[in-house]
Amino acid sequence: MxxxxxxxxxxxxxxxxxxxxxxxxxxxxxxxxxxxxxxxxxxxxxxxxxxxxxxxxxxxxxxxxxxxxxxxxxxxxxxxxxxxxxxxxxxxxxxGGILQPSLPFMRRIREGLQSGETVINLAYGELAAELCPNDTITSLIRNEPFDQPLGYGDPQGYVPLRTALTSFLHEHRSIQATNQSILITSGSQQSLYLITQGLLSPGDAIAIENPSYCYSLPMFQSAGIRLFGMAVDEHGVIPDDILNLYTQHRIRMVFLNPNYHNPTGTVLSPERRIAILRICEQLGIPIVEDDPFSLTALDEEVPPPLKMLDQNGTVLYIGSLSKIAASGLRIGWMVAPHSVIQRLADARQQMDFGLSIFPQWIAAHFLASPELSPHLIQLRDQLRFRRDVMAQALQRQLADEVSFELPKGGLNLWCRINRPVNDYALLENGLKHGVAFVPGSVYGSESGFVRFTYARPSVHEIEPGIAQFAMALRKTME
The missing domain is CATH 1.10.10.10 (Winged helix-like DNA-binding domain superfamily/Winged helix DNA-binding domain)
Structure with a gap:
């Protein structure tokens, strides 16, 4: 300012x-x-x-x-x-305009973080700079000659990157894909936007988890899409909810984040995965699987994606490098039937003529690099340590005032406040005390939930950030 x-x-x-x-x-x-x-x-x-x-x-x-x-x-x-x-x-x-503004909560968080005041960022679900493979990428840039034309590229994405992704998805996610079934995007959010603009129409109904990251994205309302929530318990969404919503509202798609769900961190159980896939196959409706967090598994083997079980072309699979490498690369992808990829590539070309070749070139070399696997191992170790530091800080500062389950993967910790609280007042007091976080109602939950990220702040900021949140909570409760 x-x-x-x-x-x-x-x-x-x-x-x-x-x-x-x-x-x-x-x-x-x-x-x-x-x-x-x-x-x-x-x-x-x-x-x-x-x-x-x-x-x-x-x-x-x-x-x-x-x-x-x-x-x-x-x-x-x-x-x-x-x-x-x-x-x-x-x-x-x-x-005016068609695209609705961001939610007031999100605008207020952004204002607080851009105010010039010192604010510990427990809000943004992204990796801190020290968790990104900066040295590997710097080495790639120095040692690999960049000899690609700098004109408009293929709207479906840089071919060597799509080739590298076929190997990456096969090795790390057990997904069979080809160059023709992959679309490169600027991240998962653009993939979702392309789906709303290219495959859905105003008035269409979709099913999403509740709470869900999708509630924080105005793109659905801007496109005239009707959202219907499915409650999330400790095993994920309940398959029969899909049947009920189809009967009542003729939903046209199901949007799921089955592994380390954002914001709750839950993992959809194997039994429910099979049941959901079977129901959607019977109804003939696609599943959009958003899978940004699977490779951040902290305490278990990496859960398989729904796409691995898909034998009928029901699942549109979305992923990105934002949560496992660097959000600034702006590299995401979608795996879908070729006809869908062609339709969305055409829509993508109308928007921006395709992503810049340079980050795609970097991503292709990074995915093929022998440094990828060591980076993922080190990332999981660092995230596990940060998660534990945050959990211990919450126990020390707010043991009787909040409750939470320790997430087994992802970047976030979902926390319930044990007494009624006003989300607006809590956020304002948090910013006044120098800490930003996301109230759960942003994601469609009732008041009294908070999402903290342990990946974005430095390790040394986590304990002070939770202490400042504790002061803000007690001030709000006065």
């Missing part, structure tokens, strides 16, 4: 007025935009309220802003004085 520079000779109020004038003239603050209250802006900028009052008076005198009792201070609809031209009413455009 911008703040006035006290080392300048220009008065603070004038710096504030000039900064706001610039934002107004550039259209960042369109006509009618509500400005912060004087007291709030003074707190944000670290100045006296009288300084903000003086800056606002300067802008009012120029006709750039106007104040009305009960309505606050807004950018004037017609600006006179310093400029006589009108900017578009961007607020009307911002409120």
């Amino acid at each position: 911008w703040k006035p520079d006290r080392s300048l000779n220009k008065p603070l109020y004038q710096q504030i007025a000039d900064h706001l004038e610039q934002r107004i003239s550039l259209g960042e603050l369109p006509s009618g935009s509500l400005l912060p209250a004087e007291r709030k802006l003074s707190e944000q900028l670290g100045v006296n309220r009288s300084t903000v009052v003086q800056a606002y008076e300067e802008l009012r005198a120029s006709g750039l802003i106007e104040s009305m009792k009960g309505s606050g201070t807004r950018v004037s609809p017609r600006k006179w004085g310093k400029t006589s031209r009108r900017t578009p009413n961007w607020n009307r455009y911002v409120e």
Whole structure:
């Protein structure tokens, strides 16, 4: 956030007025935009309220802003004085559009992490920099000559990467795939987006787990897709729920995250996998299997994917390198029947003409590298250690106030607060105490659940982060 520079000779109020004038003239603050209250802006900028009052008076005198009792201070609809031209009413455009904005909770978390204040990030489900194979990738870049053309590539994805993925999926996930059955995407989220845009229509109904990461993605509502939840217990979703939802709502797809489910960490039992696959085969509806976490198994053998059991082409399989290598590579994939891959590759080409060749080239070499398996072993060891540090911190700080099951894989710990709590107040108090996390209601659960990630913060931040959360929780309970 911008703040006035006290080392300048220009008065603070004038710096504030000039900064706001610039934002107004550039259209960042369109006509009618509500400005912060004087007291709030003074707190944000670290100045006296009288300084903000003086800056606002300067802008009012120029006709750039106007104040009305009960309505606050807004950018004037017609600006006179310093400029006589009108900017578009961007607020009307911002409120329109097909793609809905992120959930308020997620926007608030992002604002808190970008505020410039020190906030321990227990919210973002991604790997910390020290868990990524930076040295291996740096070595690949130095030692392997990059001789690929830098024009538009194949919209289905870089062929050597798809070839490397066929071997990777066979070795690590027991999935049989070919170059023609793989689509490269910029991550699992783009795979889901392509499915909503290319295979579903407004009004279609789908079944998802409840809670589910899907509830945090506005892309489904933006596409007019109706979401129906299936409760998740310690063994995953109940197969009969699919039958019931099909009978009631004629669901067209089932979206599942069967291994180390996000956010609860549960693993779908073998018996339920077979039953779900059989039901969907009988009904003729596809399963979208999102499998980002399987190779982060911590205390057991890597669970097999549903796709391994699929003999009928029922499962669309989605994976990525984000949770096992680096989210910044932006490499994901989908395994599906060739007709589906062709349809979604065409949709993908309409969006961006295909992913950049450079990260695909890196990913192809990394997947074929002898360093891949040692990296996965080291990653699991580090994640197990971080998970245990977080669990021990929760026991020390909040033993009687929260409950949780130790996840056997994944990047997250799903925690239940044992007393009723207001999620909004808890998040605000958390950010005030310097810690970010995701309230469970973001994922469709009732209030009183929290998802913490142990992969994103440094090891040394986990204990302080939980301690700060404990203070925020007790403040909320007062």
